Amino acid sequence: MTTLDINHGPDGATGRPYHETYKPASHFRSKDEEFDAVKIGMWLFLATEVLLFAGLFVGYAIFRMMHPEAFRNGSHYLDWKWGCLNTIVLLFSSWTIATSIGNAQRNEQKKLRRNLLITVACALLFVGIKLTFEYMPKWSGWFIAFDPALSHYESDTSALGGLLHHVPGYGGKRPGSLFDYPFAENPYEPMWWSIYYCATGIHATHVLIGVGLISWLYIRARKLHFGPGHYTAVEVVGLYWHIVDLIWIFLFPLLYLIH
Amino acid sequence: MTTLHGEIPGAHGHEHHDGSYLERKGGMVSTIIDWATTIDHKKIGVMYLVAVLTMFFIGGVAAMLIRYELFEPVRIQATGDNVGQISGTALANLFGQKDISVAKADNIYNRVMTLHGAVMVFMFIVPGIPASLGNFLLPLMLGAKDVAFPRLNLASWYVYVFGSIFGILAIVMGGVDTGWTFYTPYSSSHADPGHWRVVFMILAAFILGFSSIFTGLNFIVTVHKLRAPGLGWFDLPLFVWAIYSTSIIQVLATPVIGITLLLLVFERLFHVGIFDPALGGDPVLFQHFFWFYSHPVVYVMILPGMGIISETIAVHSRKQIFGYKAIAFSSISIAAISFLVWGHHLFVSEGELVATIFSALTFLVAIPTAVKVFNWIGTLYKGSIQINTPMLYTLFFLFTFSIGGLTGLPLGALATDLHLHDSYFVVAHFHYVMMGGTVIAFLAGIHHWWPKIFGRMYNERWAMIACVLVFIGFNTTFFTQFFLGTRGMPRRYASYPDQYQLLHQISSIGAAILLIGFLLHLAVFIGSLFAGKKAPANPWGGLTFEWEADSPPTTHNFHHEPLATHGPYAFDDVVPPHCDPKDYPIADPLPAGSKRH
Numbered sequence: 001m002t003t004l005d006i007n008h009g010p011d012g013a014t015g016r017p018y019h020e021t022y023k024p025a026s027h028f029r030s031k032d033e034e035f036d037a038v039k040i041g042m043w044l045f046l047a048t049e050v051l052l053f054a055g056l057f058v059g060y061a062i063f064r065m066m067h068p069e070a071f072r073n074g075s076h077y078l079d080w081k082w083g084c085l086n087t088i089v090l091l092f093s094s095w096t097i098a099t100s101i102g103n104a105q106r107n108e109q110k111k112l113r114r115n116l117l118i119t120v121a122c123a124l125l126f127v128g129i130k131l132t133f134e135y136m137p138k139w140s141g142w143f144i145a146f147d148p149a150l151s152h153y154e155s156d157t158s159a160l161g162g163l164l165h166h167v168p169g170y171g172g173k174r175p176g177s178l179f180d181y182p183f184a185e186n187p188y189e190p191m192w193w194s195i196y197y198c199a200t201g202i203h204a205t206h207v208l209i210g211v212g213l214i215s216w217l218y219i220r221a222r223k224l225h226f227g228p229g230h231y232t233a234v235e236v237v238g239l240y241w242h243i244v245d246l247i248w249i250f251l252f253p254l255l256y257l258i259h
Numbered sequence: 260m261t262t263l264h265g266e267i268p269g270a271h272g273h274e275h276h277d278g279s280y281l282e283r284k285g286g287m288v289s290t291i292i293d294w295a296t297t298i299d300h301k302k303i304g305v306m307y308l309v310a311v312l313t314m315f316f317i318g319g320v321a322a323m324l325i326r327y328e329l330f331e332p333v334r335i336q337a338t339g340d341n342v343g344q345i346s347g348t349a350l351a352n353l354f355g356q357k358d359i360s361v362a363k364a365d366n367i368y369n370r371v372m373t374l375h376g377a378v379m380v381f382m383f384i385v386p387g388i389p390a391s392l393g394n395f396l397l398p399l400m401l402g403a404k405d406v407a408f409p410r411l412n413l414a415s416w417y418v419y420v421f422g423s424i425f426g427i428l429a430i431v432m433g434g435v436d437t438g439w440t441f442y443t444p445y446s447s448s449h450a451d452p453g454h455w456r457v458v459f460m461i462l463a464a465f466i467l468g469f470s471s472i473f474t475g476l477n478f479i480v481t482v483h484k485l486r487a488p489g490l491g492w493f494d495l496p497l498f499v500w501a502i503y504s505t506s507i508i509q510v511l512a513t514p515v516i517g518i519t520l521l522l523l524v525f526e527r528l529f530h531v532g533i534f535d536p537a538l539g540g541d542p543v544l545f546q547h548f549f550w551f552y553s554h555p556v557v558y559v560m561i562l563p564g565m566g567i568i569s570e571t572i573a574v575h576s577r578k579q580i581f582g583y584k585a586i587a588f589s590s591i592s593i594a595a596i597s598f599l600v601w602g603h604h605l606f607v608s609e610g611e612l613v614a615t616i617f618s619a620l621t622f623l624v625a626i627p628t629a630v631k632v633f634n635w636i637g638t639l640y641k642g643s644i645q646i647n648t649p650m651l652y653t654l655f656f657l658f659t660f661s662i663g664g665l666t667g668l669p670l671g672a673l674a675t676d677l678h679l680h681d682s683y684f685v686v687a688h689f690h691y692v693m694m695g696g697t698v699i700a701f702l703a704g705i706h707h708w709w710p711k712i713f714g715r716m717y718n719e720r721w722a723m724i725a726c727v728l729v730f731i732g733f734n735t736t737f738f739t740q741f742f743l744g745t746r747g748m749p750r751r752y753a754s755y756p757d758q759y760q761l762l763h764q765i766s767s768i769g770a771a772i773l774l775i776g777f778l779l780h781l782a783v784f785i786g787s788l789f790a791g792k793k794a795p796a797n798p799w800g801g802l803t804f805e806w807e808a809d810s811p812p813t814t815h816n817f818h819h820e821p822l823a824t825h826g827p828y829a830f831d832d833v834v835p836p837h838c839d840p841k842d843y844p845i846a847d848p849l850p851a852g853s854k855r856h
């Protein structure tokens with residue numbers, strides 16, 4: 001976004017990279033003041049994120065108190081192993097993006113780019129696992145061929161040349177009035193799925209926004225935008241990514257580990 | 260506050276053409292592009308001012324339609340052949356629908372009422388003062404060149420317009436009849452064929468929330484990081500304290516309505532059941548979520564107004580504000596307490612103990628509010644009061660806002676609230692606070708800073724006449740509604756028993772006077788823009804930084820970076836900038852460079 005700005009581009013005369021010649025926007029007195037301002041801004045934004053999810057957590061608490069049986073039953077359909085794997089993936093990505101800030105500060109351009117790429121890959125892996133092994137079978141009853149859970153069920157049809165297999169009676173675990181699972185044990189199970197899809201769906205949307213932001217960092221890192229003199233964007237996107245991770249740390253036990 | 264004679268290092272690397280920010284850059288098209296892509300907080304403030312006043316006009320038209328319908332109740336009169344003759348459906352007749360059923364007439368009324376509420380709350384009064392006057396004045400008052408994130412500021416304006424378009428779309432498609440509170444299951448039921456209209460209206464409120472968060476976040480960071488050298492927290496004008504407190508509420512409360520409205524859209528589209536008892540959900544949960552945002556937001560509406568009054572009352576009575584710190588901290592404490600009182604909107608649906616606690620917490624808000632009012636009155640005492648439009652509106656505010664505040668107490672007390680809730684008493688109370696408070700303070704602020712914003716004076720005599728009309732019209736419209744409420748007239752109905760008709764008619768006549776007052780104001784403003792006298796830099800003798808800038812300010816706000824050398828209201832100690840010392844005699848001038856509050 002700022003790359004086209006002449007004042008902000010690589011210094012043509014000396015060939016010095018952007019992060020060395022970076023000047024703050026003209027209404028700031030210094031680079032440090034701008035850095036502090038952006039950081040306070042991001043922390044305030046994170047406060048809004050916490051409050052956004054607070055609404056979902058309050059809803060979760062109230063409905064779990066009202067319908068504990070439905071939540072217990074519903075939770076049994078979630079595989080804690082996928083949740084656990086995704087937790088590890090996100091924790092690892094938090095570590096790589098935290099390291100990338102250090103890389104920028106130490107001017108380790110190659111490591112910076114590598115860490116950003118790993119973070120994006122982890123984020124995509126998280127969403128991929130969620131969609132393929134969790135949302136898809138539960139919503140529709142279709143499993144991907146290499147899903148280990150498939151060995152427990154009889155599939156009746158397959159599609160896409162054997163890539164997808166359909167298990168009758170497995171799908172239909174959908175939110176609210178879309179719920180169509182024939183073996184539900186509790187009348188309030190649709191409520192459990194509503195909470196599950198709303199919470200994880202809004203969280204996954206945040207992960208995808210993170211993919212966009214970190215890809216943007218990667219593109220800028222390739223143009224040598226970040227270094228000891230200027231790494232504001234890496235720092236604040238890192239903060240954002242940590243909150244996305246943190247919210248999952250709360251969602252995982254609340255959704256997957258109920259007994 | 261004085262100006263340092265010396266260039267700020269690094270700020271002006273090259274020579275700027277430092278003309279007025281309103282100066283046109285080329286032809287019509289390039290001027291429009293210049294405004295549409297500007298990141299200048301002053302232009303964005305003016306764009307917000309135009310946008311919110313447009314919404315005020317739309318909401319105001321709806322208000323007039325409501326009063327037009329209520330002039331006569333919807334009646335079914337038995338005629339000779341035993342067929343009911345419907346009368347009093349003025350609104351339906353206006354839309355060309357004659358001989359319709361009572362239900363249909365009520366439906367039209369419900370939509371106009373929802374339109375009035377939703378437009379006034381979400382599109383006018385919440386963004387109103389902070390986004391327009393706040394945007395324009397905050398950096399000027401801090402001695403800064405802009406807000407911390409100018410591009411985010413422009414984005415907030417576009418998000419606001421985008422959200423408003425959704426709202427207007429819902430209205431054009433036929434309107435929404437849920438009331439501005441979107442209570443479930445009314446707002447979530449699928450029976451209404453106007454499915455998408457409700458979704459659009461909810462999305463409008465959701466999108467407008469982002470604009471509110473962007474503005475609030477921007478202002479908090481600006482106050483923290485961009486104060487001029489020497490400008491400590493207790494040298495800030497009280498308007499800045501008010502805007503700062505407002506911004507905290509905006510940032511902390513708006514995300515909660517965000518998730519609530521998002522869940523409501525899911526409820527509406529997929530019937531997820533979170534607010535639907537048939538699927539195990541809870542409609543009261545919606546009310547808790549809704550008021551957890553919407554009560555604090557009442558203080559988003561009023562706090563900036565209180566900030567304006569703190570400025571106008573000090574400047575136009577030429578006196579050091581009484582109890583500076585008390586007013587500053589009362590803004591912060593109102594922001595803090597505002598998060599603890601939402602339960603008073605649900606007194607009848609919650610348990611006795613909870614209701615008692617919320618009632619007690621609600622009374623707490625009265626303390627910082629009263630602290631402000633008493634300090635304002637203390638400021639007037641022995642001041643040199645100038646009666647002009649901003650001051651007239653300020654006195655008007657003290658009168659109507661006190662009525663609004665005091666009538667809140669019987670609504671906060673459980674025993675009286677059981678009788679008064681959902682009656683016209685609530686409508687009257689709310690309008691005394693929101694209109695008698697916020698709108699009146701907004702008008703005081705617009706007149707106070709009009710010369711600064713547009714560089715032109717307005718016609719004082721006609722503006723004062725308009726002010727008196729607004730005062731008379733406002734009180735006639737809403738004071739009657741206290742009586743309607745105590746006598747049992749419920750809110751939100753198109754029809755009523757005959758015994759209420761006289762009071763309703765007085766109220767409607769008041770609304771007409773109010774309309775004339777506002778139209779006169781509009782004429783005064785237009786007259787000022789085209790034929791107003793050129794405004795001096797400091798027409799009122801104010802001491803805060805914005806009066807050091809030119810009228811209208813230059814693109815970069817100040818010729819030199821300002822330096823705070825005295826308090827914002829030290830009228831006894833310093834000659835105001837750009838003013839003749841003969842007009843502002845100082846009894847005991849301070850030696851240069853010393854600081855006194």
